[in-house]
Amino acid sequence: MAAVEWPWQYSFPPFFTIQPHNETRAKQIAAWRSLVLDYYRATKQSTLDVAEAQRSELFNNSSIKRKLPQEGIIMILEDLARTGNAEALDKQKRRWLVYWHTLDEWANILYSWAQNSGMTNTVCTFYELVEGDSTADEDFHGLDTEVLVKALQKLEGRGKAEVIMFDDNQGVKFF
Known part of the structure; x- marks a missing residue:
């Protein structure tokens, strides 16, 4: 398994709060999209359980004591689904497949x-x-x-x- 290279945003506390300004939020989600795909490629993972995701190092940076809320995780997964990089496995959108390649x-x-x-x-x-x-x-x-x-x-x-x-x-x- 390859090491994950965390982008600078990962150590920036506001990255873990969904931003209210549309343009800023769009850039934030794009950064999250890249991070999620890079992480899943490096760790060779494909499934994501939303309930457990906040405990993973991907969405929980313990060094700055910040984690992305579940609504933010779902927002990112829905964005990944629009690009063909994720697919909900259930109607409640609790479990997902993440594709680092479509x-x-x-x-x-x-x-x-x-x-x-x-x-x-x-x-x-x-x-x-x-x-x-x-x-x-x-x-x-x-x-x-x-x-x-x-x-x-x-x-x-x-x-x-x-x-x-x-x-x-x-x-x-x-x-």
Whole structure:
């Protein structure tokens, strides 16, 4: 897991209070968007539970004793959803998937890897894709299976892959 590089705003107490002025708030949310995506990429995480988020180092800077309120976390997640970088997993918007690449970007990354590594017309297990030695240097190595499946479904919709179930394994055939 890579170290998280905190931006200067992370040590600035007002960053943890949603700003009332529209222009300032827009800049604040953009900074949060970048921070959340960088954090999730560095930590290889994909799921966020809003109730637990305030206890994470991402939204709680203990060194300045500040944490972002839940309303702020939800505001940022909704902004990420508008850019294709997050998706609510329930109607109450309590659990989210966070994508440091959009699903379309993940689909393109996976397909490029399959083409470049000669894996078209071959079946790969999900384990091989996210845990295999041949993908150790790839951005999708360690990717959450739920995100992987959603990206592969995008490829399926384009006719570039087929998700396959066999025994207790899941795999994909790239075309």
